[in-house]
Amino acid sequence: MQAVKTHKLVKQYKNLTAVYELNFEIRQGELFALLGVNGAGKTTIIKMLSCLTKPTSGDAVVGGYSIAEEHDKVKRIIGVSPQETAVAPNLSVKENLELICGIHELSKEKTQLKTNELSLRFGLDAVLNRKAGKLSGGFQRRLSIAMALIGEPQILFLDEPTLGLDVIARQELWSVIRSLKGKVTIILTTHYMEEAESLSDRIGIMKSGHLLAVGTAAELKEKGKSDDFETAFISLIKESAV
Amino acid sequence: MRMLAFAKRCTKEIVRDPINLAFGLGFPLILLLLLSAMQANIPVSLFEINTLTPGITVFGLSFITLFSATLIAKDRESALLQRLYTTPLTSVDFIIGYMLPLLPVSIVQTVICYLFAIPLGLTVSINFAYAVIGIIPMAVFNVALGLMCGSIFSSKQAGGICGALLTNLSAWFSGVWFDLKLVGGIFEKAANALPFVHAVEMERALFNGNFEIATSHMMPIILYSILTTAVAVTVFLGQMKRQ
Numbered sequence: 139m140q141a142v143k144t145h146k147l148v149k150q151y152k153n154l155t156a157v158y159e160l161n162f163e164i165r166q167g168e169l170f171a172l173l174g175v176n177g178a179g180k181t182t183i184i185k186m187l188s189c190l191t192k193p194t195s196g197d198a199v200v201g202g203y204s205i206a207e208e209h210d211k212v213k214r215i216i217g218v219s220p221q222e223t224a225v226a227p228n229l230s231v232k233e234n235l236e237l238i239c240g241i242h243e244l245s246k247e248k249t250q251l252k253t254n255e256l257s258l259r260f261g262l263d264a265v266l267n268r269k270a271g272k273l274s275g276g277f278q279r280r281l282s283i284a285m286a287l288i289g290e291p292q293i294l295f296l297d298e299p300t301l302g303l304d305v306i307a308r309q310e311l312w313s314v315i316r317s318l319k320g321k322v323t324i325i326l327t328t329h330y331m332e333e334a335e336s337l338s339d340r341i342g343i344m345k346s347g348h349l350l351a352v353g354t355a356a357e358l359k360e361k362g363k364s365d366d367f368e369t370a371f372i373s374l375i376k377e378s379a380v
Numbered sequence: 381m382r383m384l385a386f387a388k389r390c391t392k393e394i395v396r397d398p399i400n401l402a403f404g405l406g407f408p409l410i411l412l413l414l415l416s417a418m419q420a421n422i423p424v425s426l427f428e429i430n431t432l433t434p435g436i437t438v439f440g441l442s443f444i445t446l447f448s449a450t451l452i453a454k455d456r457e458s459a460l461l462q463r464l465y466t467t468p469l470t471s472v473d474f475i476i477g478y479m480l481p482l483l484p485v486s487i488v489q490t491v492i493c494y495l496f497a498i499p500l501g502l503t504v505s506i507n508f509a510y511a512v513i514g515i516i517p518m519a520v521f522n523v524a525l526g527l528m529c530g531s532i533f534s535s536k537q538a539g540g541i542c543g544a545l546l547t548n549l550s551a552w553f554s555g556v557w558f559d560l561k562l563v564g565g566i567f568e569k570a571a572n573a574l575p576f577v578h579a580v581e582m583e584r585a586l587f588n589g590n591f592e593i594a595t596s597h598m599m600p601i602i603l604y605s606i607l608t609t610a611v612a613v614t615v616f617l618g619q620m621k622r623q
Contacts, residue, residue: 188466208466215576218466224459226389228396233389240385285463 276307283287435556448526
């Protein structure tokens with residue numbers, strides 16, 4: 139079953155076309171990575187699919203609902219962790235989690251349950267009462283993803299989740315993301331090759347608003363005629379006419 | 381409930397900022413103290429506590445605009461607002477969530493100013509309660525002005541415009557520090573066209589039990605509050621769409 143299906147999705151900003159007639163499908167429970175260099179259009183796609191930006195033309199069905207016509211329904215079934223860390227800095231970790239619980243109108247009991255469960259799962263229990271703005275980048279990202287999961291989303295968008303993190307924090311966050319695989323459909327954008335290769339079920343390679351190729355890491359390596367994923371990626375990007 | 385959760389968060393962000401507390405509460409109280417000390421040492425009646433305190437409460441509200449504007453501008457600059465736009469929060473939830481917490485903050489600020497002035501010689505009467513209630517329309521104006529500025533300007537610009545320009549505007553055109561009739565002309569006309577002097581005169585009248593005078597000053601304040609709220613909501617919705 140499909141979690142996301144786009145149909146000729148286009149985003150144009152004045153003279154710049156950020157996304158060209160995009161057609162792709164993401165299966166339920168899949169971890170799909172959008173891989174590309176800066177300016178490839180990855181974040182624009184996430185913004186359109188999460189109803190932050192209106193498509194110029196075309197449509198996408200997210201969890202069975204149209205992003206063009208059923209904003210409110212889409213927003214109820216998705217979770218988003220934006221590229222920059224999106225936490226309230228003067229609120230503690232616990233208060234940040236409680237804020238999102240309140241926004242999703244969870245009861246007092248469910249709020250407590252969710253806060254406990256997510257803080258344990260994401261290793262935030264030790265910093266539960268610390269102000270979010272004072273946490274390290276790695277902890278802030280963990281909190282950001284935990285906040286995105288509070289509404290029990292069917293589809294989770296992670297926009298460059300490990301951008302700017304050190305190697306250890308990145309590895310720790312990867313294991314957090316791996317632990318979510320299968321439980322929720324994840325759409326992740328990244329420009330780190332090893333991140334896409336190591337985490338994803340399938341990868342979509344993007345360049346200048348075009349989706350050049352979609353497949354598993356092995357399939358893309360075959361397409362790019364290399365055993366090394368990075369070399370295959372570079373070859374696919376360079377060989378494309380766009 | 382969604383809106384209340386968001387409003388609660390905004391309240392926490394405001395009251396936990398030490399700069400907000402220092403400016404919003406500390407500055408008006410220091411002014412009260414200094415001007416009262418000055419009055420004690422001059423032969424003319426310039427800063428009588430019963431006329432000064434209502435004026436200071438209105439002047440203090442300009443800091444509420446600063447809090448409101450910087451909170452919204454900072455939220456817009458961070459990714460938090462983007463995250464919240466992808467949740468079931470509606471535009472009404474956002475607008476009320478931003479505006480609601482600042483009204484009790486304004487009332488608390490006013491009450492503290494009046495209480496602080498009692499040991500300095502302020503007359504204690506039931507009119508104190510009317511003066512506190514009467515400040516609400518002006519507080520709405522200031523909060524809405526903050527929503528508007530926060531939706532247009534960056535946090536730096538909002539700090540400059542609301543922190544420097546508005547506080548000066550509110551001070552010069554309010555008639556707190558000097559009688560506007562002494563300047564007269566265009567300056568007096570401009571001051572009368574703005575809500576600040578009306579708010580000060582209304583507060584003074586309420587505090588002294590002159591309800592007829594208070595009512596005559598109420599209308600321009602209410603009009604400014606409604607107009608500013610309408611513009612602020614339009615501007616906020618516009619930036620929400622653009623984001």
